[in-house]
Amino acid sequence: MSEKQSARRPGGRSARVAAQVHRAVTDLIGERGYGNFTVGDVAARAGVADSSVYRRWGNLEALLGEVALSRLNARSPMPDTGTLAGDLRTYAAQVAREITGPDGPAVLHLAVALTGTGEQGEQAGEALRTERTRQLQSVLDRAGERGEDAPEAFEVLDHVLAPMYIRVLFGMDGLTPEYIDGLVDRLLSFRTGGAGR
Incomplete structure (x- = not known):
């Protein structure tokens, strides 16, 4: 119950997961380059389930687009x-x-x-x-x-x-x-x- 409440709270678990996933993407791009990693790689690096990434972003391209925009904007x-x-x-x-x-x-x-x-x-x-x-x-x-x-x-x-x-x-x-x-x-x-x- 407390986990559901924190997921709804801005800056709570949802924001932490997004930050972890963004960091994982940035690290993987630096290490492997574009096109050389999967959602599974991102999830493993971020310490979250693949399903969490798919549920929030839908696919790898949508996630990568969000990361690029958030970092360059x-x-x-x-x-x-x-x-x-x-x-x-x-x-x-x-x-x-x-x-x-x-x-x-x-x-x-x-x-x-x-x-x-x-x-x-x-x-x-x-x-x-x-x-x-x-x-x-x-x-x-x-x-x-x-x-x-x-x-x-x-x-x-x-x-x-x-x-x-x-x-x-x-x-x-x-x-x-x-x-x-x-x-x-x-x-x-x-x-x-x-x-x-």
Whole structure:
């Protein structure tokens, strides 16, 4: 009876099981790579029954999509430095910390792999793009309210975030503060006709 009550309570047993399963998926991706483990492997690593995983997520792809989104959609406070350049530099630095952290490369590889797994993978990719765009748009809207000439969200994705993702996906070094600031500076310089280059 107490177990049923705790399963209903937010933050109770259900939340603990989800956290254990998410951790197990992230560990297995890091160790074996995408496509090299089963629901049974995840359940064994998490210390739960296979049926618990199937009951909650339905299949492995749905679980993997949820893990990718939850890890890559970290909702860090959006920066408000008073300038567009400062906000974009700070935001880009936050994203760099997310994707280069202990689980960042593995989860980023998972997000890319999922885009080729059918409808659920496409939904995971779309949800990630939507969240990143929403985050960026809040920064860009605020810049516009201050009278600054803000780029489109997709320009920031293309010129700032995409190069960082590529470096992490291909195991390249170099997400230094100088590199990240340079991406932002080049985007803003290009928009102002190359001033400051």
